[in-house]
Amino acid sequence: MENDIVISVKNLHKSFKLPTEKAWGLKQAIFNRLKGIKGYKEQKVLNGISFDIHRNEFVGIVGRNGSGKSTLLKTLAKIYFPEKGSIEINGSLIPFIELGVGFNPDLTGRENVYLNGALLGFSNKEMDTMYDEIVDFAELHDFMDQKLKNYSSGMQVRLAFSIAIRAKGDILLLDEVLAVGDAAFQQKCNDYFAKIKGNQTVILVTHSMENIEKYCTRAILIENGKIMLNDKPEKVAQAYRKLWS
């Protein structure tokens, strides 16, 4: 791998076995096996994807619903195992497939931050150093010892988002997480993304072409599990809009 390349994906394939009929339960499984019914059909989701991502690139991934974006992200995050092909990652990768994964309504804000950190692989000591920044960014100083169930939904998302962008990793993976909080918080996030553009490797999945053109240094358009276009954000945004025309 070149020194500059932090993620290298080569010929990635992934398919899922979708149950055709109710294939859960032991009884059905035995019946199916006896009758020689497979009980599932193969759905190809990723069909030979290859790309490289260089250090400090801000790459947007776009595509229709069901085109394979999220599967690609989950495979990058090692939640799914690739069927064929390879993924090489150079550095630590912080995935945010969804904001606030593992958040527990019965724990306080503070406890949730540490639990979330542990899930991302940070020790309590490392979280100690990030904690103040996270709370500052979320602007939730007075609420950290309150249980999460007493937060408004906007506050919950703000806390989750702050962990996402304050967690110190080499590569940040974000899935559809930009439109959070009220106008003031939105502005803060915009400023933050403008600031890290070019200083941090980010992969962002989004449907907002406005964000693609604003933050990304490059974009990838995925259609039917294949890369349709891998180019400058403006060109990809144009191609994306054309999908419907």
Place this chain on the structure above:
Amino acid sequence: MAIPNFAYKGNRVLLKELTKTDFKLRYQGSVLGYLWALLRPLMMFAILYVVFGKLLRFGGDIPHYPVYLLAGTTLWSFFTECTNQGIQAIVQRGELIRKICFPKYIVVVSATLTAVINLLINLVVVIIFALLDGITPSWTWLLTPLVLFEFYCLALGISFLLGAINVKYRDITSIWDVLTQALFYAVPIIYPISMIASTSDIAAKIILLNPIAQIIQDVRYLLITTETVTTWNYVGTGNFVIKLIPIAITAILLIWGSWYFRKKSKKFAEEI
């Protein structure tokens, strides 16, 4: 997933945080809180003691029968709690597993550790009852942790094996429910093993080859009275290999369970 690697700091932190959360949330919203960890097994013991100790007089000639029974029910509660939590752990944490990548065994171990904490608290009660009943502490008490470790290995092995199957076939939860009911009567918890031995010697010996029976009798032998019938002093006289069957079953279940869990864990995120 690599081999369970507790040396890796991140895994230990996650295990600690998840166990802490489980334990903290278990009794949240109840007035008596953690006290329930003690009260539930004690109440179960009280019921069994009245029915089998006082009404049916199962105790017979066993010295310290109440403590003897309490030790049995405490260990049994641990086994059912540990396996039930362990088997369901992966499915219950499905949301996490679908969204984030971390070693899956941590979820199972943290779910079972809550049961271990409860067991340790309850054993303190058993020891207090033992002292009140006039049992003098002996050096054999120090050997109990060894037997409890075997018990944890057994419960963990079962949790890994059935927990991994449970991801695809949820029937496992119901099957295990019935199976534990049957096991409760197949193990000398409420009845003394001598009761079985008086009608069929071979049945008593087979019962003692069950690792759960071996463990419960061993703990009673070590903590309460050396008059306890154990696998070691009753089964396979002269043939040491037969005595090792319960330990072999435990080892096989742990190794097989971990191996199977590791093999299947790659697909958990897709199958939950």
